[in-house]
Amino acid sequence: MSSSSIVACPICNKSVPEWYMNDHLDREVASVKTTTLWLPALIQTARVDSLAVTAVAEASRSLPLAERLRPMSLDTFVGQQDLVGPTGMLRRIIENDQVTSMIFWGNPGLGKTTLARIIARRTKAVFKEMSAVTQNTSDVKKVIEEAGNINRLARKRTILFLDEIHRFNKAQQDVFLPYLERGQITLIGATTENPSFKLNSALLSRCRVFRLGNLTGRRHRLKQEDLGETQAGLDNEVAKYVASVSDGDARPKSTFDLISALHKSVRGSDANAALYWLGRILAGGDDPLYVTRRMIRMASEDIGLADNNALPLAVSAFHACQAIGMPECDTILAHCITYLARAPKSVETYKAYKRVKATLQDENPWPVPLHLRNAPTTMMKNMGYSLGYKYNPDYEGPVDQIYLPDSMKDRNFFTDGS
Template sequence: MRPSTGEPRLARRSAPDATPDLLAGERESLRPLAERMRPRTLDEMVGQRRLLAPKSALRRAIEGGRVHSMVLWGPPGCGKTTLALLLAKYADAEFHAISAVLSGLPEVRQVLAEAERRFAAGRRTVLFVDEVHRFNKAQQDAFLPHIERGTILFVGATTENPSFELNSALLSRCRVHVMEAVSADDIEQALRRALDDEERGLGGRGLRVSDSALREIAGAADGDVRRALTLLEIAAELAESEAGEVTESTLAQVLADRTRRFDKGGEQFYDQISALHKSVRSSNPDAALYWLARMLDGGCDPVYLARRLTRMAVEDVGLADPRALTMALEAWDTFERLGSPEGELALAQVAIYLASTAKSNAGYLAFGEARRDVREYGTQEVPLHLRNAPTKLMKQLGYGRGYQYDHEVEGGTALDQTAFPDAMGERVYYRPVERGLELKLKEKLDRLRAERARARGEDA
């Protein structure tokens, strides 16, 4: 037997006596685990139980080879690329993938021309466009005639809301399918399959991984199957020095940098700030703290959060507790002075306070009504008795005539004096709620409004 020369693996791959099958096998082993374990049938896919249920419309269409152009909307690692590949397989069509991040209009035109030739020869093309939301309107429009003629079966993948990111012409020609983040239980199933598979996975290597370690990896993946398999592969490589066992110390190294899904400025960003705002409005301080922590953890700018908390103090707490606005501004200032992470505690405390205190949007609604009247009535003249009269001529013209100085009137309020333009008459915009400080304001204003009505000879 010829002694080993200690040549590296790649050198042996190019040896003259290497067979094509051996070379193919070695090339396969160089691919990442997540790619090797990509499902080859619909039954192998994990998650997406709603979309790919046995009797669902999409599954029946795929299995029958009657696929249609579509947009797959979902988070990273939920199976969008895999589903596109399976569409091509079940439809016996050519699969071609491009990325909107890397491809421009010239490459798109070239791909479409190839699809035209293939179509003329009697074969369909599934064109998978990853990150399709990154294409501009002109690039998206390039697909339209080819989708209409059936030259391509268009499959666009996006993590962003198609309603905002894709033009209406493209959406009208495609069915939007919503894909969900994969649950930790389903991800754990995919990990076990990879551990057992000797052909494509890690089976046969004697790797030992405890159930608790698998659960931890599945949880750390945050709904992303590809990420989970990558973490498992890294753990397996590190375990080689630990006699083939993924120990707690190994797992700690692999999961040292846990990051959650968060797209600054994307759909998820606006969903989470909406959840924070509505938790405050619903007087749920625990939920408000959770969403605040989620956004800070995802890298949201704390100054943006300080601004939104201040808005909540004005819009949702309002005059039911005027201290809320002061606290929000002080928390904002505290963060500006201390920075992160110390200043974030000030934001957390104001979130708790805003959620816990009395709420009123009466001021918000009143201002909206006043603005509507401004638009409806146009430029109304200020009543003469409310105008200043700094010159002799203005006094002669009646400016300020009949004005009653409230401090000199019994009770401190001139009840029979109107403050609205004559064409409008008295209006009521502000209607305090019976909560917090506004309860006292309501009692006072109800009394004053009744007295004004009586002074004008109206029914209270």
């Protein structure tokens, strides 16, 4: 007989020749009590299960607070009682598993994503979650194709939840239309922007919009087991203040701090740091159009007359982001922010206009000099309007003419405002 390799018995773990395995199972293993054979395995399984529970608990404690406190059911959901309360329309839809295409519209932190995940827990449909911040229409098409296969093979519908749906421009949003028409998918979108302005009208007509209102200042005491750590006591007044400054957001973000860091990095001509803060902002899911609006401000405030190409570039970046959306527009943002950081800087116009605003706040507005006023009628001409005005194109070289009110004729806002 030819040689055979040694293998482990799947029952008793004893090493035996491969050719002898069948005889071993029939003769030796059969005589061993089942309890004796499986007891070590059961003990090992119990140990593994215990370790798994411990690992899950440790992982839960390491999650961000907002994730640890995310409601898992409609009964623990905070706010929106008109929608998910005992008589709420959305509650009936979810509990009866009659979810149709819908849009959740509201400020950050109100529970749009949480509602979608509660639906995922209750529905018998296949649930897919995506984000327009990190995924594009190609990713969506793959999910839709998969939904079609599932529907044909298992007769199950697919619910697609797309967070930050407004990040897809209106052309990108067209990808959903034929599949919504055929019932291949049910779409749930979440947006912080007004759907009337940000969503394709054809798409909007096929979805029910649910408006989520800001949370009130009511305090909800948290259980220690929810937090997974010792709670710090909060005075009632402190709790009220925290609720008020969060502006209805149960999960405040540091967007303004990140934007501040981005702006200061550009001002300091540190392109490396500016690129990092831009990445942090986009990874946090903030609107790229908000970032480009800040870039437009930087182009005038910090670069100004030192590089007149900066402002048109920032405006072009805004329109480019509008046209193609995330995630494809991230390189456009990186291009623009790097240019702004490396550009020469001038705050001449920024400071000059600040002096103008200070003057308007501190002093009474002086009347427009008569020679600078328009005189479209005979009566106005008779009143002295436009009298003495020198039309500059009629003169060679500079014209000696006062353009400020008489009491301010020596004021220079570009120097010290005196």
